[in-house]
Amino acid sequence: MQVHIRPFEAQDLDSLVDLSLRAWVPVYESFAKVLGPDVFQRQYPDWRSSQRNEVQQACTGGKAHVWVAEGEAKVVGFVAVVLEPQGDAGAVELLAVDPEYQGRDVGTTLTDFATTWMKGAGVSLVSIWTGGDPGHAPARRTYEKAGYIALPLVRYYKAL
Numbered sequence: 001m002q003v004h005i006r007p008f009e010a011q012d013l014d015s016l017v018d019l020s021l022r023a024w025v026p027v028y029e030s031f032a033k034v035l036g037p038d039v040f041q042r043q044y045p046d047w048r049s050s051q052r053n054e055v056q057q058a059c060t061g062g063k064a065h066v067w068v069a070e071g072e073a074k075v076v077g078f079v080a081v082v083l084e085p086q087g088d089a090g091a092v093e094l095l096a097v098d099p100e101y102q103g104r105d106v107g108t109t110l111t112d113f114a115t116t117w118m119k120g121a122g123v124s125l126v127s128i129w130t131g132g133d134p135g136h137a138p139a140r141r142t143y144e145k146a147g148y149i150a151l152p153l154v155r156y157y158k159a160l
Helices: 010-024 025-043 047-060 106-120 134-145
Strands: 004-007 067-071 074-083 090-095 124-130
Touching: 004 106, 010 025, 010 047, 010 074, 010 090, 025 134, 047 074, 047 090, 067 106, 074 106, 074 134, 106 124, 106 134
Parallel strands: 090 124
Antiparallel strands: 004 067, 067 074, 074 090
8 A cells, every 4th residue: 555654734633533532442452351340440430532632742742753644545554753852862662554544554654654754853862652461462572573672571460
């Protein structure tokens, strides 16, 4: 699929929030299975609201550089990049692809675009955070395909 990447515009916000929430359903379903209902409910009591706020903040807060992927005449994904103040490090803060367009290299295109943009901005080290749960498997494949190296980390939870 042909994808065009362009800068975020204010009128994109509702589309990005909507596609993000739909894209992250499998992730939070995976979290619920891994953590169990008691821990999941304590850790993510209203994940949709927190994710909505995170996308809105990334897009409008002024800290992130945000780009939108368009394909087939509609918004199909986005990426938000944050540069560290010292200028030599950066991070892909958020990346989401509309579920209808997943598996069609939109995530790879966004990852490659963000990586190339950061290199052009003088960044020498880029990081991307993702989960080790089954719901994040597509994201891990995308980042590994782009040449990123995983550092396995473990976070433990216990409901009290």
